Amino acid sequence: YKPIEPQLDLASDYVLPTRPAAIAATADPAFAAIGARLSGILDATQKTTLAGFRLLDPRGVVIAGRGEVGQSLSAAEEVRTALAGRYASALRLRIPDQPTPPLYSVSRGTKVRVFVALPVAVGGKVAGVVYVSRTPNNIIKHLYGERGKVTLAAIAILGGTLLIGLVFLRTVSRPIYALIDRTERIAAGDRAAIRPLDHHGTREMAELSAAFLDMAEKLQARSDSIQTFATHVSHELKSPLTAIQGAAELLRDSGGAMDDTERRRFSDNIVTDAGRLNLLVRRLLDLARAENLAPSGESTSLGAALALLPVDNRLAVRVGAGGEIGLRISAENAAIVLA
Template sequence: MKLQSQLNVAFTALLLVILTVTGFVIYSLILGMLINDERAELRQKGELLVQVINEQYGTREGIQSFSSFLKQQDLQLFLYNRNSDQILASTLPERYVEGFQAMNSFSGAPDELMEIGSNKFVTSRILINPPVSGLELILLTPLNDLQAVQQDFFQRLLIVFMIGAAAAVGLSYFLTRKLVTPLSKLKVQLKKIENRKFDELEPIKATGEIKEVGQSVYEMADELQRYVSSQQTFFQNASHELKTPLMTIQGYAEGIRDKVFDEEDQEKGLEMMVTEVNRLKMIINEMILLAKLDSESETYEPEEVQAAELIGQVVDRALPLVNEKGITLNHQVDADSTLFVDQERLLRALLNITFNGIRHANTRVDIMVKGSVITIEDDGPGISDDLLPHIFHRFVKGKNGETGLGLAIARAIVEQSGGRITAGDSVLGGAKFTLSFTI
């Protein structure tokens, strides 16, 4: 069953339950309310009649004269004498009078219903002054009359409920359709993402949480598209980077096998083959490291590291290359600066960035640590504008680059450390790399 149908069925079922319970409660309460209202109305009428009796028919002869007056009223009542247990006057048929007397109905509580056979009556009993006279006026209304009013009221209420339910179900269908339609459209867009038809994605009109979900889906699609593109670029670049040394090795190997080289060229060829094999080994090792960084995040073991100690290790390991290039490596670190990182991996990232700066620097490389921010900059030619947006991508390298994986590895390590790495221009004239970590 589709979601729209499920929502409509659930809403309709809930509505029916609510209306049924409400109708049952109202039906149960309405009769009691009618009885109370009718009893109060009878009492008002009875008190008026008693007032007339007291004022105009105060004597016994007057009471007898009042009996004929009562029979002329459009009321159902008894004039009852408690002392003698006699009905002095009545507007009801004689069979009711005899029936009530036979069942001793007049001895009941004032708020009780009087019964005769299957008929019930709502009563209101008013004493006539003086109380010692024992005279009591009893007004009655058949319960059937009130039940008829109850049935009529409930029928009208049922009609109102049915009209309201129909309107509510129609509104429910409209709202659920409005709610489900964006989901159906979103499903179509997800199918396009599944088939990698990123160029065919279309925005959907929605509000609330569905709009947020749709936005998340589009952001996921953009990220997936970038990932697919980067993977394609990665494999293209990887095949190119691996193909070049392999072709060199193959060429020298075939030349040596076919003895087309003299002894000196053979030695040169073997040397070149060893160099290219080492280059291949370095590329493959760095590709394996990148794969591990992407897939084995559980091996990352962060700890609190003193920034001064970490930068000291970077300077010590970079010293041979610094001496070879004849440049100056400056470093300045806040004494109390600490980082919560995997020390070995972050050391690898800092070495990659530092070695990259040393290779491109003219005279100096500066490393500075302030708080949780590390900057590494040089006075070399800097990063070209066309290369800057892709500087951290795999196999993207500058003029003096080696494998094109060093900065990609650095970015992966920094991001795995919960940090962020950016590249830009340095005030020294070269490149500047900024590593920011959360404390």
């Protein structure tokens, strides 16, 4: 037993025209007798397989089969191939006057018919041909017949989908949720949250996490700097304001009991402290301007920057060494920072 695997493919094979009509011929009486003996078997087989059977003699004349007994089918290409001793199959268009198969035949099989010609060899010579024709199975019957393969394919697809989902969850979703959690903790003031993630998943996610944490560190440092700066400024502003307030209260509460000398001394203190406040505000403005200036590409030395400082008898500056070291900043901006 040597089974012949299917070779036709409805999706790609060329569909031949309708089978050529049978030609009138005369069958050999010996072969006609064989066909008569086998006609009952053909009828029973046709009821089981729903296929049309024709038995042909060595010249291609039908010796058994409905309606075409005594006629030749040798004009069909697949029949000629079988008469030469080779198996042949073909897809052909259906005969137009035959009814169309039901709608559930969701395939090209609704308009085609499969023809198979199998040579029968006796003593090394072709003694006849079994010529079979049938419409292809509809897609539902075909899938049911291949239900094992379809089930395995569905399991493979489902498993692949789950695997992709797990990989996506581990490499993308989990790091994103971890980064969101870090964001919320950092926003709540948790400094311990500013550290690398335990698992980044992908290179892009690692770069995003690093950039975010770097930004968080810089913002935290900036916040600390602003907090420290505000504390120092508050302290510097508080001293002259307290002095001004005290002097003003003494002037208000003394009435006429304070002589001109004391009143002038307290007034001079108020003016001096107001000048200190004014100078402090100007320096704060200068500092803000120096921080916001774009790099100019100029350079200067420490000594040149110190030479531009305003003369102040209360502060003496002495450079022990390195006065000529170059600074990549303009002299004016360096003087602002030093002041």
